[in-house]
Ligand SMILES: Nc1ncnc2c1ncn2[C@@H]1O[C@H](COP(=O)(O)OP(=O)(O)OP(=O)(O)O)[C@@H](O)[C@H]1O
């Protein structure tokens with residue numbers, strides 16, 4: 001199989017007192033969406049943060065296009081083409097929508113207007129509310145700001161930590177459509193999702209994490225069809 005764009009191999013990482021993730025391996029290939037599901041506390045966010053450079057891997061390898069990025073600072077990881085939308089506190093609430101998007105463009109201000117237009121096309125409401133403070137937006141709109149900021153770095157890989165969390169059912173569907181549109185624009189996606197069924201339906205690959213390890217992995221379709229996954233993680237619905 002061709003080498004993945006993002007390749008995580010046997011990563012151990014935590015927050016100082018022992019490891020939270022134990023030998024986690026993940027991959028996202030060019031053009032693919034991969035989804036990580038699993039119970040609360042499984043280490044999903046920790047794995048994503050290790051890739052984004054916010055948690056230092058104690059052991060293991062993280063590569064982008066073959067280049068090792070494990071242990072680099074978050075800013076350096078971003079420069080290598082990794083966009084990240086964190087699970088929490090992912091916008092500057094005191095700044096306007098436009099200012100947040102400007103912050104997102106810190107790596108390269110040269111093509112700012114072009115990128116801004118692209119983000120506005122994906123999320124027209126961010127254009128309409130450009131002068132509103134992010135803190136005054138709805139949760140759904142704030143999530144769009146965070147997504148837009150990550151796109152302003154022109155990523156090759158986008159890491160999304162629960163992008164649909166807190167959204168109304170209509171907005172959840174819209175968020176997944178946006179993720180697909182972004183992916184079709186050539187960006188590989190690795191996301192963590194609690195809306196597991198919907199997320200797997202737009203994914204090619206899926207991972208189930210439990211207790212700091214990858215418990216199952218495979219084609220997203222196969223995970224959706226698995227009785228065990230369905231029973232344990234998809235609420236028994238298929
Ligand atoms: N900053 C931190 N410092 C210390 N421990 C942390 C920190 N963040 C998370 N943990 C611990 O690491 C473990 C895994 O947390 P993590 O956030 O990676 O799980 P998760 O799978 O993303 O869960 P959720 O579905 O609730 O988002 C938990 O036991 C949590 O308490």
Ligand SMILES: [Mg+2]
Nearest residue numbers: 044045046087
């Ligand atoms: Mg999490």
